[in-house]
Amino acid sequence: MWPQAATRLTRFRGWIAGGRPRLIGALPIGFLVAIAVVCIVVAVFSSAQRADQEELVQERQQFANALADRGRLVLHELENVTASDDVLAHLRSEFVPAWVHHRVGLRLSTFFAHEHVFVLDGSDHLTYALHGNASADPSSFEPGRPDLTRVIDLLRGRALADDGERYAQASVDAVTGLGRPRRAQRLQMFMTRPAIVAGIAAALPDDAAKGPPPLVLAVKFVDGALLAEIGQRFDLPNLRTIAAEPVGKDDTVFVAASAGGEAVAFAWTPNRPGSLIVKTVLPFIAFALAGLAVLVGLALRFIRRTAATIAEGEIRLRHLALHDPLSGLPNRTYFGERLASVIEDVGRDGTLGAVLAIDLDHFKDINDTLGHHVGDGLIRAVAQRLSRALRDGDLVARLGGDEFAVITTDVPELSALERVAERLIETLRAPYAIMSHTLVIGASVGIALIDRRSADSADIMRRADVALYRAKNEGRNRACIYDADMDADLRERKELENDLRAAIAENGLSVAYQPIMNASGEKMAGVEALCRWHHPRRGDVGPSVFIPIAERSELIIALGEWVLRKACLEAAAWTGLTVAVNVSPLQFRRQDFVEVVERILAETRFDPHRLELELTESTLLGNVDEAEKAMLRLKARGVRFALDDFGTGYSSLHYLRRFPFDRIKIDRSFVLSIETAADAASIVHAIVSLGRGLGMKVTAEGVETAEQQLFLRAAGVHSMQGYRFGKPAPAQTITDRLEDASLTALKIAAS
Numbered sequence: 001m002w003p004q005a006a007t008r009l010t011r012f013r014g015w016i017a018g019g020r021p022r023l024i025g026a027l028p029i030g031f032l033v034a035i036a037v038v039c040i041v042v043a044v045f046s047s048a049q050r051a052d053q054e055e056l057v058q059e060r061q062q063f064a065n066a067l068a069d070r071g072r073l074v075l076h077e078l079e080n081v082t083a084s085d086d087v088l089a090h091l092r093s094e095f096v097p098a099w100v101h102h103r104v105g106l107r108l109s110t111f112f113a114h115e116h117v118f119v120l121d122g123s124d125h126l127t128y129a130l131h132g133n134a135s136a137d138p139s140s141f142e143p144g145r146p147d148l149t150r151v152i153d154l155l156r157g158r159a160l161a162d163d164g165e166r167y168a169q170a171s172v173d174a175v176t177g178l179g180r181p182r183r184a185q186r187l188q189m190f191m192t193r194p195a196i197v198a199g200i201a202a203a204l205p206d207d208a209a210k211g212p213p214p215l216v217l218a219v220k221f222v223d224g225a226l227l228a229e230i231g232q233r234f235d236l237p238n239l240r241t242i243a244a245e246p247v248g249k250d251d252t253v254f255v256a257a258s259a260g261g262e263a264v265a266f267a268w269t270p271n272r273p274g275s276l277i278v279k280t281v282l283p284f285i286a287f288a289l290a291g292l293a294v295l296v297g298l299a300l301r302f303i304r305r306t307a308a309t310i311a312e313g314e315i316r317l318r319h320l321a322l323h324d325p326l327s328g329l330p331n332r333t334y335f336g337e338r339l340a341s342v343i344e345d346v347g348r349d350g351t352l353g354a355v356l357a358i359d360l361d362h363f364k365d366i367n368d369t370l371g372h373h374v375g376d377g378l379i380r381a382v383a384q385r386l387s388r389a390l391r392d393g394d395l396v397a398r399l400g401g402d403e404f405a406v407i408t409t410d411v412p413e414l415s416a417l418e419r420v421a422e423r424l425i426e427t428l429r430a431p432y433a434i435m436s437h438t439l440v441i442g443a444s445v446g447i448a449l450i451d452r453r454s455a456d457s458a459d460i461m462r463r464a465d466v467a468l469y470r471a472k473n474e475g476r477n478r479a480c481i482y483d484a485d486m487d488a489d490l491r492e493r494k495e496l497e498n499d500l501r502a503a504i505a506e507n508g509l510s511v512a513y514q515p516i517m518n519a520s521g522e523k524m525a526g527v528e529a530l531c532r533w534h535h536p537r538r539g540d541v542g543p544s545v546f547i548p549i550a551e552r553s554e555l556i557i558a559l560g561e562w563v564l565r566k567a568c569l570e571a572a573a574w575t576g577l578t579v580a581v582n583v584s585p586l587q588f589r590r591q592d593f594v595e596v597v598e599r600i601l602a603e604t605r606f607d608p609h610r611l612e613l614e615l616t617e618s619t620l621l622g623n624v625d626e627a628e629k630a631m632l633r634l635k636a637r638g639v640r641f642a643l644d645d646f647g648t649g650y651s652s653l654h655y656l657r658r659f660p661f662d663r664i665k666i667d668r669s670f671v672l673s674i675e676t677a678a679d680a681a682s683i684v685h686a687i688v689s690l691g692r693g694l695g696m697k698v699t700a701e702g703v704e705t706a707e708q709q710l711f712l713r714a715a716g717v718h719s720m721q722g723y724r725f726g727k728p729a730p731a732q733t734i735t736d737r738l739e740d741a742s743l744t745a746l747k748i749a750a751s
């Protein structure tokens with residue numbers, strides 16, 4: 001049983017352990033959600049960044065196009081104003097500053113808002129200068145002349161536009177036949193401001209031979225209003241030259257031209273549609289994420305709570321699996337597990353431990369008489385007392401019914417164990433108040449030691465049971481420590497049980513009859529049938545030995561029937577004699593008891609009026625109504641009942657009044673002490689008057705001396721039984737005595 005319990009426990013533990021990762025199961029969910037959130041955030045931000053980059057590329061392209069367009073426009077405007085023959089002729093050969101001012105300078109400044117206009121003659125001397133809309137002294141512009149050199153060189157063919165000058169334009173004009181560009185424009189710094197400097201060679205087709213043509217140059221600054229206009233048109237916020245305002249970290253710098261001169265750089269704050277979207281969407285994302293976080297939190301909380309509930313349930317289940325629900329004490333499984341570990345510890349440390357098997361004496365009677373609810377209450381109270389009476393390290397378990405067991409460790413010596421057992425018995429014997437009943441119950445304790453040589457749990461439990469059996473047999477309410485002799489004792493009992501079974505089956509028993517005399521002790525009023533067993537090897541075995549064995553193994557039922565049948569058969573001829581037959585509790589409580597008696601009476605044709613059944617008080621415990629019914633049914637047939645061994649059991653008046661007894665038999669122990677103990681004499685008096693009061697006959701058992709006989713007669717008993725009148729003897733002896741008695745009677749009558 002113990003190894004099985006251990007396996008069950010291991011399986012159960014595995015099951016508990018399997019339930020534990022439930023909370024951990026929530027982690028992957030949380031992890032996946034976190035990854036999803038990170039992915040969403042990364043996707044949103046990287047998309048926004050890419051959108052911003054695309055936008056920037058586009059803005060830069062647009063700005064570059066705008067600059068190029070503006071350069072072409074400025075050149076186009078310059079050409080527009082200077083393209084007529086009239087203007088060309090004036091510039092080349094009829095140069096009149098006022099005329100040039102009105103027809104060229106003012107037009108360019110007024111119509112096209114060119115900030116500077118210059119005219120250079122064939123030798124590159126400034127011949128005209130305009131600033132704003134007023135002509136100025138050309139020589140005053142000499143310091144700014146280096147800023148014009150590049151365009152002049154392009155127009156004169158002294159230089160070619162190189163790759164770096166992306167915003168320059170200088171093309172060879174086939175029409176002029178100059179063999180060099182007729183017009184040029186470039187984006188550059190002019191007088192520290194970015195500007196488009198456009199120039200045109202004022203030459204007619206046939207002018208080639210006339211030497212280098214005059215040049216008309218126009219300057220349009222690319223800042224201020226112009227930049228604002230470009231910025232507005234192409235949506236380039238805060239478009240400016242880098243000189244106008246320091247470049248911020250959000251700005252983009254656009255270097256328009258760098259080769260062949262100073263870098264021309266602009267800056268603006270690029271639009272960031274991605275960032276804008278993010279900014280717009282971010283609160284919603286944050287809101288959604290917060291919602292998700294709340295959801296995940298709720299889900300986790302739910303999972304945690306569910307896991308906690310499951311864990312709680314598991315703990316409860318585990319407790320249920322390992323504890324007895326009625327007493328709350330550890331059960332057999334738990335006990336087996338602890339015992340195994342104590343055996344292991346003892347084997348290792350060399351200390352001493354013990355198992356104390358505890359059995360409540362006559363607990364069944366309480367259950368039967370007062371009901372299971374009182375029995376349950378008693379079990380709970382016993383459990384509490386045992387728990388309190390033990391040391392912390394000790395374990396008390398309920399193994400079932402009224403069986404308890406204790407494991408105690410670190411036992412210093414055997415006497416300590418005896419003291420523990422005595423203390424437990426003492427504790428359990430104190431009266432209990434349960435549901436308005438005051439109960440007193442005894443306990444027997446069997447002790448088995450656990451030492452280095454102890455084999456296994458099963459063996460230790462067996463030893464404790466053997467010791468318990470011995471404690472019960474020795475009169476209960478005591479403790480016995482197991483020793484090897486007990487095993488022999490038990491073996492012997494088992495052997496006796498088997499032999500008894502065979503004896504019953506093979507007619508190996510006999511019945512002895514003890515006379516029951518009338519009050520004067522002169523006349524035999526009846527006999528008591530007492531079972532006898534002559535064992536083939538052991539010789540005579542007394543009822544005090546084999547009746548308890550028969551009662552424990554239920555052989556008593558067959559034995560009782562056999563004795564009854566035998567007595568009815570043997571006593572049939574003893575006309576006028578009552579035959580008393582003992583009935584054991586187990587026999588009487590059987591459903592078919594009445595039928596069995598009736599059947600035997602019918603079979604043996606024995607007169608029921610001569611039969612007296614002897615019951616003890618313990619026979620009546622349990623189902624009182626059923627017992628009464630059985631008695632009444634048999635009494636209706638004429639069978640009588642005697643209450644045997646009165647005074648030794650419960651001696652309850654209740655029983656005497658409730659059940660229809662015809663006779664009380666005063667126990668031998670009172671008769672024995674009549675002369676020595678005054679109270680015994682009083683008890684005998686009391687029982688006699690009680691019996692008489694209830695209309696019952698009173699028989700005294702165990703009468704051995706003439707004094708006892710005298711006393712009992714004086715006390716008023718109706719009949720007596722004892723060695724003084726004859727020991728139990730075979731049927732033939734009674735037959736002989738009856739014959740002798742009738743002969744004597746005849747003689748007396750004759751004399």
Ligand code: C2E
Nearest residue numbers: 530531543544547563582583584702703704721722723728
């Ligand atoms: P009991 O029914 O009380 O029987 C009386 C016992 O007292 C008998 O013991 C008898 O021999 C003994 N006795 C009678 N007079 C004296 C006396 O003057 N001095 C002494 N010392 N003893 C005396 P026994 O035959 O050993 O039976 C013992 C008990 O065994 C009986 O007690 C009865 O309870 C039980 N018993 C015997 N036969 C049967 C049976 O067939 N069925 C059942 N159920 N129980 C039986």
Ligand code: MG
Nearest residue numbers: 528582614644
């Ligand atoms: Mg008897």
Ligand code: MG
Nearest residue numbers: 644645665701
């Ligand atoms: Mg008796």
